[in-house]
Amino acid sequence: MDAVYDPRREGGGRPPLEPQVTPTLSGKERRDTYHHGNLREELIAAGMRLAQVGGPEAVVLREVNRAAGVSHSAAYRHFPDRDSLLWAVCERAMSELARRMEKRMAELPPRRDRKRHAWEALEATGQAYIEFALAEPGWFRTAFGVPLELRPIAPGEGSGDSGLDPFQLLAGCLDELVATGALPSERRRGAEIGPWAAVHGLATLLVDGPLRGTGPKELALQVRTVLGMVMHGL
Amino acid sequence: MDAVYDPRREGGGRPPLEPQVTPTLSGKERRDTYHHGNLREELIAAGMRLAQVGGPEAVVLREVNRAAGVSHSAAYRHFPDRDSLLWAVCERAMSELARRMEKRMAELPPRRDRKRHAWEALEATGQAYIEFALAEPGWFRTAFGVPLELRPIAPGEGSGDSGLDPFQLLAGCLDELVATGALPSERRRGAEIGPWAAVHGLATLLVDGPLRGTGPKELALQVRTVLGMVMHGL
DNA sequence: TCCGGTCTGTGGACGCTGTCTACGACCCGA
DNA sequence: TCGGGTCGTAGACAGCGTCCACAGACCGGA
Incomplete structure (x- = not known):
């Protein structure tokens, strides 16, 4: 009733692009334990790094997970959705x-x-x-x-x-x-x-x-x- | 070198959502000619309608095409990319x-x-x-x-x-x-x-x-x- | 010491997006 | 009449946010 079409868009595919920043191991070095230990904090830190370069729209959930060296949906154990993570980053800024x-x-x-x-x-x-x-x-x-x-x-x-x-x-x-x-x-x-x-x-x-x-x-x-x-x- | 990861994101899938505004026939009524005649103008107008409700991020290319009653990529005959259409809307605003x-x-x-x-x-x-x-x-x-x-x-x-x-x-x-x-x-x-x-x-x-x-x-x-x-x- | 429950991370799906490309309908001048 | 250029179509592709079923790891009680 409020947002008729989802007021979230952009993104989608794009031509090749240069390879993502450090596609493997990032954030810290690749961790050896299954559990991260401090993932929530690391996600916000990664979000801050991305936001510093590209602003709020650069805080791409999958990219943040990638930067923290976890799977593409790991952040959902710490934030209900992308906006929640973005708010945390926003507050930090x-x-x-x-x-x-x-x-x-x-x-x-x-x-x-x-x-x-x-x-x-x-x-x-x-x-x-x-x-x-x-x-x-x-x-x-x-x-x-x-x-x-x-x-x-x-x-x-x-x-x-x-x-x-x-x-x-x-x-x-x-x-x-x-x-x-x-x-x-x-x-x-x-x-x-x-x-x-x-x-x-x-x-x-x-x-x-x-x-x-x-x-x-x-x-x-x-x-x-x-x-x-x-x-x-x- | 400038934008490392594509500074364009958001969007992506979302749960069901209510059905799009008038999924069929929109903008004007469904046209009967193959060629639209005034598509460029209609796209900008549709973009303005979307922007009025949801701001710039609501100007979704596919949604604009939909609102104009054309196929999802028809806008590419009049604008090289989404940003160009958005600029036109922005200037109108x-x-x-x-x-x-x-x-x-x-x-x-x-x-x-x-x-x-x-x-x-x-x-x-x-x-x-x-x-x-x-x-x-x-x-x-x-x-x-x-x-x-x-x-x-x-x-x-x-x-x-x-x-x-x-x-x-x-x-x-x-x-x-x-x-x-x-x-x-x-x-x-x-x-x-x-x-x-x-x-x-x-x-x-x-x-x-x-x-x-x-x-x-x-x-x-x-x-x-x-x-x-x-x-x-x- | 084992056992079950609860966190927390994984990997595969889904529907959405912007964009590209090959194709087809139409218009118009020769 | 035909042939080229313009403009819209339809199907693909990769990346996105999100959901889900699953599995590894931790912890408390027996």
Whole structure:
């Protein structure tokens, strides 16, 4: 009643293609025990490797099994279907984004001026977000571009080492801006959406939108322009 | 060398599923001539119908052929492969977006105050953009979420009735702002990116990002917040 | 120590996909 | 009238996600 024709397609046969990456033994070396021991984890790791290169659509169940060195349907002992595995990979990619944002903030120079530091932190999160999208387009597309439909968004998932997800990291920056008096507290509620939309939009347009292929010079200008608009218009 | 494993997958078999939409005779009624007469156009139209419901991944070549009432590979006489058909659909979806933006601008009340009108026009384009994404998520995802990789971006494609694409419509608004003195001309260069990123980002997050399912009240606030940030931070 | 149950991995099916190819119907100009 | 080019047909093929019957491996109780 919902999906009339199956909204899943693509794939199917293709002409020869070069031989698959390491058609035999992969993941680790060929295991000698019948039971793998840590297959679930290995499947997600293999999915991450595939997603890094080709985005979510590269997470082909049979290819993931192949990369883990197991039979083509072994993953069904750990995930009910392909989407479930993809969600796990997607969450992992989101965590990686959070981790890069945290790293970038941690690298900020210390400042006596707390207000200035708060602004720099906000800018750093935005820069890290866009850098992640450009450096790891496959993961970025996986983190956000998953069919999801009914993806369960469990709390605490997609978080970095601090336990905060990208959205919460942004919220923390805004809270700090309020705490330092840089942002009037009456403008705080719902203020995440502006910076998030702007940065996410730029990243999306750059990664697989009409702006892909932008040269480094033009790109730097675009990032500066967007972040300037955000900080000016907050 | 580029795509190691074919970055095209998904699909494959699925359990029964309900019978396809009108397995026999579809598109128009079953034709009686051997030659279709206008197959290329009909294929694109069928692709648009499928994309409207299920996004780009719903544009299944065999299903498109089926909907047009021809054999499963008839489309190969008009498109070299599935992607080419998808690009045509994608361009059509982009045109539809441009058309809705134009419509929204045309509906603006006339103003003696040209500057005010220019601001309202900018706001209207942004609102139309987001409304389109929410009203036609399938088309929106098709317009922007296509593999593209090497999609040829021909000039003049994806345009509305005025012959301008969404980006050019936005540029026009900014030009008018400069002409009326609302925006200093030295800030004009590259100014499209800010509004575009913010609006596109919000639309993306709402359509298939973490913000999907936002209620109408919260949504209205988000749209207002983002557009406010754009106009304030320009 | 053996024995049965439960995980977990195997391998073969199925129907779906995109694509290729040989073929056949039609249209049109010579 | 005929012959070539255009356009649709039909059957193949490999790869996909998924299901199923089966088998190896582990574990607790007798």
